Amino acid sequence: MKLACAAAFLVFASLAFAQPIAATPPMGWNSWNHFAEKVNDAVVRAAADALVSSGLRDAGYIYVNIDDTWEGQRDAQGIIHTNEKFPDMKALADYVHGKGLKLGIYSSPGPKTCAGYEGSYQHEEQDARTYAAWGIDYLKYDWCSARQVYKDSDMPAVYRKMAHALRSTGRPIVFSLCQYGDEAVWRWGAESGGNLWRTTDDIEDKWDRMSDIGFSQNGLERFAGPGHWNDPDMLEVGNGGMNDDEYRTHFSLWAMLAAPLLAGNDLAKMSPATLAILANRDVIAIDQDSAGKQGRRVWEEGPLEIWVRDLADGSKAVGLFNRGHRALPITVRWRELGYSQPPSARDLWAHKDLGKLAEPYTVTVARHGVVMLRVR
Numbered sequence: 001m002k003l004a005c006a007a008a009f010l011v012f013a014s015l016a017f018a019q020p021i022a023a024t025p026p027m028g029w030n031s032w033n034h035f036a037e038k039v040n041d042a043v044v045r046a047a048a049d050a051l052v053s054s055g056l057r058d059a060g061y062i063y064v065n066i067d068d069t070w071e072g073q074r075d076a077q078g079i080i081h082t083n084e085k086f087p088d089m090k091a092l093a094d095y096v097h098g099k100g101l102k103l104g105i106y107s108s109p110g111p112k113t114c115a116g117y118e119g120s121y122q123h124e125e126q127d128a129r130t131y132a133a134w135g136i137d138y139l140k141y142d143w144c145s146a147r148q149v150y151k152d153s154d155m156p157a158v159y160r161k162m163a164h165a166l167r168s169t170g171r172p173i174v175f176s177l178c179q180y181g182d183e184a185v186w187r188w189g190a191e192s193g194g195n196l197w198r199t200t201d202d203i204e205d206k207w208d209r210m211s212d213i214g215f216s217q218n219g220l221e222r223f224a225g226p227g228h229w230n231d232p233d234m235l236e237v238g239n240g241g242m243n244d245d246e247y248r249t250h251f252s253l254w255a256m257l258a259a260p261l262l263a264g265n266d267l268a269k270m271s272p273a274t275l276a277i278l279a280n281r282d283v284i285a286i287d288q289d290s291a292g293k294q295g296r297r298v299w300e301e302g303p304l305e306i307w308v309r310d311l312a313d314g315s316k317a318v319g320l321f322n323r324g325h326r327a328l329p330i331t332v333r334w335r336e337l338g339y340s341q342p343p344s345a346r347d348l349w350a351h352k353d354l355g356k357l358a359e360p361y362t363v364t365v366a367r368h369g370v371v372m373l374r375v376r
């Protein structure tokens with residue numbers, strides 16, 4: 001009797017206290033931005049090793065996501081196989097899981113992926129079962145050639161079909177919708193079973209592209225929350241096309257946006273400066289805040305913008321961004337942000353407590369740079 005009670009309690013406890021999937025924005029690494037079609041088994045193992053040795057796993061980067069070009073052919077039963085770059089996906093999943101990490105994969109609802117490999121069209125349930133059998137924990141599902149077989153208005157149903165197939169496997173698999181923000185996906189992405197959905201076309205490792213994407217996200221905040229996130233695409237931090245001020249802006253803005261933090265660089269070869277950005281726990285804590293409230297722009301003037309994000313403990317993240325081509329002062333009036341007294345702050349890039357701030361508070365922000373504060 002006692003044993004039966006204990007067992008019943010354990011079942012109850014695991015249901016009651018199990019974290020819902022993607023309760024905070026997914027964090028990890030994805031192969032595409034740096035490796036593209038050069039990804040293979042060794043690259044993925046090296047990324048997993050580097051997540052552990054760099055400390056990034058312990059900072060929250062858990063998903064190791066293989067993007068496009070792993071796919072081989074289907075056999076006579078229609079079962080998808082890997083190509084020669086991935087000799088044994090189950091063994092790779094075991095390796096990744098053995099490091100306390102999770103493995104992600106990629107497919108398309110169309111006949112072909114964006115890079116022209118085998119997609120999941122008419123094999124949705126079979127592929128979901130294959131992924132679950134391999135031990136896959138995350139699927140990015142990329143529209144691409146689906147446009148040849150479906151209308152855009154079919155998107156919600158097409159994504160729901162794969163969400164259902166994934167759920168039917170009984171394995172918790174994060175479902176990432178990738179259709180570039182078409183059809184106002186933020187309005188139906190969660191209902192279609194998405195844990196995150198891309199809100200834009202592809203990012204590039206360039207200031208203009210990254211900042212266009214990031215700063216255009218204002219207004220989408222009401223669609224994000226625990227379990228379902230807006231995804232302005234994966235990180236370019238450390239890929240070499242921007243300077244460190246620009247990468248700090250990229251990372252800070254993504255944290256304000258409650259965006260997934262999927263590093264897209266070569267983790268095995270990153271510089272200390274790149275690691276210092278990706279591993280900034282103060283900024284990660286903003287991104288991963290348990291209330292899951294996406295930030296918004298509260299002020300802009302010329303190239304200067306102030307963004308605010310409300311946090312679970314009643315404090316706020318405040319991002320002072322300078323999109324201009326030279327250093328400029330930015331002034332914050334705390335009263336306009338709802339403070340009757342000027343708040344105390346921590347500077348999240350200087351890693352310094354600033355004490356009580358002045359009213360108004362003026363700080364010089366580097367060209368393309370950011371000052372990121374947590375105020376209370």
Ligand code: GLA
Pocket residue numbers: 032067068113114115142178201202
């Ligand atoms: C699309 C996606 C990218 C990447 C490539 C792979 O462009 O938006 O993120 O997955 O396909 O082919």
